[in-house]
């Protein structure tokens with residue numbers, strides 16, 4: 001049982017590292033792997049509690065051979081593990097993210113006291129430490145995790161939206177950049193320890209990284225305040241992470257659906273297609289649907305969308321841009337603006353064909369993602385083929 005707990009711990013750790021064999025050999029991005037980490041962690045709780053019960057029964061019947069001190073170490077180790085589990089519950093992850101993150105340091109107590117309880121646990125502790133060590137070496141080598149760089153652009157793009165640009169620091173990491181990725185950012189002027197993920201809105205070919213930060217919670221509001229006071233700040237970056245799983249250049253039709261700030265990875269994808277390096281591509285048409293409450297939010301990226309549309313006019317790839325103002329009763333004359341919520345089924349049905357797979361990417365609130373997913377499934381039942389990829393901006 002103890003070996004089962006130890007072996008499982010190593011796998012749990014592997015699924016929590018940002019750079020792992022899963023990313024480089026199996027193409028499973030960190031944001032997907034973290035789901036397995038969560039479930040394997042829960043499974044580990046069952047194993048740990050099973051181990052405690054068996055040890056307790058043996059201790060009080062035939063004896064385990066462990067000293068009382070070793071048993072106390074084991075017990076405290078289990079308490080540390082259970083605290084990690086409790087602070088990982090959905091409520092803490094959403095409402096108290098920092099507490100959730102910091103409580104994970106108790107894992108050190110779990111491993112160290114686990115070894116003192118039973119030295120057979122040392123092997124699994126060393127293996128886990130190696131995985132974490134390799135992860136950190138790669139984080140340091142590929143990003144600018146320790147030494148910050150100056151932003152090349154740091155400004156309020158609109159009300160509650162900050163545009164940030166900075167140069168890619170590690171030339172050897174350039175090959176790792178792809179569309180739809182994100183980076184973790186840290187602004188030392190706000191905090192040296194807080195890192196938050198943001199989708200890259202620049203093309204992977206761009207020598208700089210651009211992200212756009214919507215002020216929603218505590219930290220992002222501080223970024224917005226900082227942008228009100230400064231026009232150049234130090235920034236540290238860890239990444240890039242994530243991948244789209246599917247190479248959309250192999251598809252002739254694409255539908256990109258975004259809700260609110262979920263537009264950021266979509267802008268990055270559009271830039272890669274229309275404003276990046278020339279690539280071999282089968283894409284013939286791209287339909288982009290963006291749902292925002294009003295004209296104010298539509299203005300965030302309107303200039304960029306117009307510029308991309310201009311480029312598409314001289315390209316062989318047709319680009320359709322549909323921006324829906326869900327709360328507006330009427331819209332000013334514009335080829336892009338529409339009133340009301342988008343009819344996703346109409347757009348997907350129009351863009352997909354039988355026997356020709358269509359690449360569908362959706363980023364936004366869970367409700368939008370789930371409804372687009374249901375519609376894709378419904379169309380598949382009718383014989384159409386949708387290859388679906390989604391993001392919700394939540395781990």
Ligand SMILES: Cc1cc2nc3c(=O)[nH]c(=O)nc-3n(C[C@H](O)[C@H](O)[C@H](O)COP(=O)(O)OP(=O)(O)OC[C@H]3O[C@@H](n4cnc5c(N)ncnc54)[C@H](O)[C@@H]3O)c2cc1C
Nearest residue numbers: 093094097195196198199213214217218219220264393394
């Ligand atoms: C892959 C990914 C890409 C994203 N891209 C963008 C983007 O391009 N533009 C944008 O404006 N926002 C983006 N976000 C959302 C952004 O990361 C959160 O809005 C920000 O972290 C909230 O921090 P806060 O302290 O201001 O808000 P809080 O109110 O503290 O948190 C709001 C939500 O963000 C989550 N969160 C908080 N801190 C972190 C953290 N350090 N790491 C991960 N999640 C956290 C919490 O679970 C909570 O659900 C993205 C998120 C993810 C996961």
